Amino acid sequence: MDTVTLSFLSGVLQILYIQAVLGSGCLQSQGSCCILCDSGYFRPNDCGPCLPCPATGYTDKPNTKPYCDHCQRCEGIFLYKEKCTSTSNAVCTCIPGRICTDEKCTQCRRDRCPAGQQFGGQKCVDCPPGTFNSGAEHRCIPWKNCSALGRVIVNNGSRTSDVVCGVHITKPTESPGSSSAVTTVTRKIRPVVQPSPGDSNLTIIYVVVSCTVGLLLIVIVVVCRQKLTERIKHIFLKIPKPIVKQTEEEDGCSCHFPEEENGGENEPMTLEA
The missing domain is CATH 2.10.50 (Tumor Necrosis Factor Receptor, subunit A; domain 2)
Known part of the structure; x- marks a missing residue:
């Protein structure tokens, strides 16, 4: 060999x-x-x-x-993406409604991206051009089409806010120097202002505070009136009453029966023959 x-x-x-x-x-x-x-x-x-x-x-x-x-165990909010073998560790992923916070999926968070983004696979990506997400949506939604609504764009949209459309207001006006009623139409663009949730909350707070102050003033007026009435009564009770002396007025004309002049008071009456 x-x-x-x-x-x-x-x-x-x-x-x-x-x-x-x-x-x-x-x-x-x-x-x-x-x-x-x-x-x-x-x-x-x-x-x-x-x-x-x-x-x-x-x-x-x-x-x-x-x-x-x-081997890593995928339990609770985790699911097995790959099982553990003798030569490799298990790979976990999050349950539906949650996404991984890192590449190794060590933690999960709720299935919602911040404003201006949406999910692209297992991570958040920016909204495509012409769409937005204010943070209240799970995905980016298209901007409003102002021209299709017969309006014009007042404010352009962004990844976090929608476009603002203006409203056309028509107002007839008469042309000067014309005998016939010739009218022209003028347009005034007014933006549609949508109340924000903060404005409605401020309105509710203002109404509640106003009602509370009004009720408090009513209670104060009622209490002050009662105290004033009691004080006036107390003052009148302390004033001394005048002493009135009752005197008998002599009677100007006293009526007495006339005494008979004939005879004395004790003289007996005799019958004449």
């Missing part, structure tokens, strides 16, 4: 020896000790064979580790 054949046979015999003695996961050995394990294997002892990783562990590259890395 030539030298090449002998070298080849020697290598094959060495590999067979390693696999037979130290296991199929050993890449390099020194005597009866494996010094480098293949992916998916680990070396529990300093000198000995390589063992395959259990179902809950993995090694993704050749190693000399005495253990396997733990």
Whole structure:
């Protein structure tokens, strides 16, 4: 045999020896000790064979580790995108309605992008030209078509706001120096102002405060009136009453029966013959 054949046979015999003695996961050995394990294997002892990783562990590259890395578990708000194997970790994704916050999907957040953006796959991207998202929508929506509505554009739109259309107001006017009623039409563009949620909240607060102040004033007036009435009564009770002396007025004409002049008071009456 030539030298090449002998070298080849020697290598094959060495590999067979390693696999037979130290296991199929050993890449390099020194005597009866494996010094480098293949992916998916680990070396529990300093000198000995390589063992395959259990179902809950993995090694993704050749190693000399005495253990396997733990597989990631996708639970709760996470779902399995790729299962764990002996040579690769599991890959998680978020449940419907939520998206990953980073490339490794370590966290999930609600399925809504900030104003001016919408979802493009698993991340937020800017709204395309001619569309907007104020933050209240899940996606970008087209701007209003003012010309289709018979109006003109007053303010241009952006990625976060819609265009503002103007309203045409027609007003007939008579042309001077004409005998017939010839009228011309003038146009005045007035922007359509849509009340914002903050304005409606301010209106509600103003109404509530006004009602509260009004009720408070009514209560103060009623209480002050009652106190004033009681004070006036108390003052009148303290004023002394005048003492009125009752004197008998002598009667100017006293009526007495006239006394008889004939005879005294005790003279007996006699019968004349």
